[in-house]
Amino acid sequence: MITPTPGIKTTALLCAISLLNFSLFALAGEMKDGTIAKQNRIEIKDFAFDPQKITVKSGEKITWINRDGEPHTVVSVGKKFQRSPGLDTDQEFSITAGAPGTYEYFCSVHPKMTGTIVVEK
């Protein structure tokens, strides 16, 4: 079930609930004060996530941007957070880190592409 993340609007939570039923992450960009403490950006380039492993604090935003000419996705192993739609070139996808833990993800179009998110308190 949802692990509420402080500072996230109810609407975002409802959206996440309705889409997922369960989630350790919620949609990003919805902080109450409109700001986010730290930008964690992951570039998708040459069929790889860069950085391949990222450590963030719970509540921080994580953004992927696709720099390839090929579409990619961000899909949680075990469906632990909301998957992205197909990201075309220069499209972005963001989530807000929820409960601490280690989360593996991959591109469902090119499953050789894998990445790891470590969420700390």
Next chain:
Amino acid sequence: MKDHNHILHNVDSDGIDRRGFLKCMAWAGTGVLWTVSGGVLVSKTLAQITKAGSLPAVTDLSFLQISDSHIGFSKDANKDVTETFRIALDRINAMPTQPAFLLHTGDISQLSKPEEFDTFDQVLKSCKTKDVFYVPGEHDVINDGGKLFRDRYLKSVEGKGSGWYSFNKNGVHFIGLVNVLNLQAGGLGQLGDEQLEWLEDDVKGLSAETPIVVFAHIPLWAVYPKWGWGTDDSERALGYLKRFGSLTVLNGHIHQVLRKVEGNVTFHTAMSTAFPQPEPGKGPNPGPLKVPAEKLRSMLGLTSVQYKQGKSALAVIDSNLS
């Protein structure tokens, strides 16, 4: 698959050794007729055939493989993939004898968008050949596990599971497989237990003389696993099919002609109608390959397949759009 080399065969009665074979691979861009008989491989360029007037004699079945249309793609490698798809259809319409049907081996769309499928369907209406059999590519199933694709393209075949099926034409048994769904992190293409069990059952009652054509998007042989160009459980599928005297495996996905012959099995990948991709391992990634505009059409194309009863092999002809 143990052997990751995509070129296996060498000498045959046509005097084509390994070096000759490599030359043939280079010819592929300009159209090559391949015939395989009992593992013996013969090739002629389309130009040679046309000059000699020696196109294959009357066949019992002629069909055409078209692949990787990627409608919706608009990057530098080809800014108008709809137009090159249309040109491919024009080439089919210009054939002296229309193929009995088309096989589309996936990646109709770039991003699984309904409007991309709409465009494809609209352009396809110009094709004189109306019967088309489909299997999905990973680009066709990005957001919904393939539901939209199945709703649109598998209605007439009563696909099982996530969309696999088989049918018979002129004594040839065709099997369309799905290896782009439920992919696992770090893995390759995948067929899955349910589909494999169905496959085993599907061919159980067939005599070993029945020619088999398998078509799926991702190659069912290990072309280049590092780039995801292979299928994790393809060996098991091929195990169910090895008793057949003629097995032709047609794939797309890698946007270039590659071929491997193992005994009675011929593996063949088709060109795309949208954009080329690099040769295995050549370049930083398997993404769209930008080539000079004047060269593009020579790297896009179609595959024609002909079957004649009594012959153990199917003739496979690749031709480009230039």
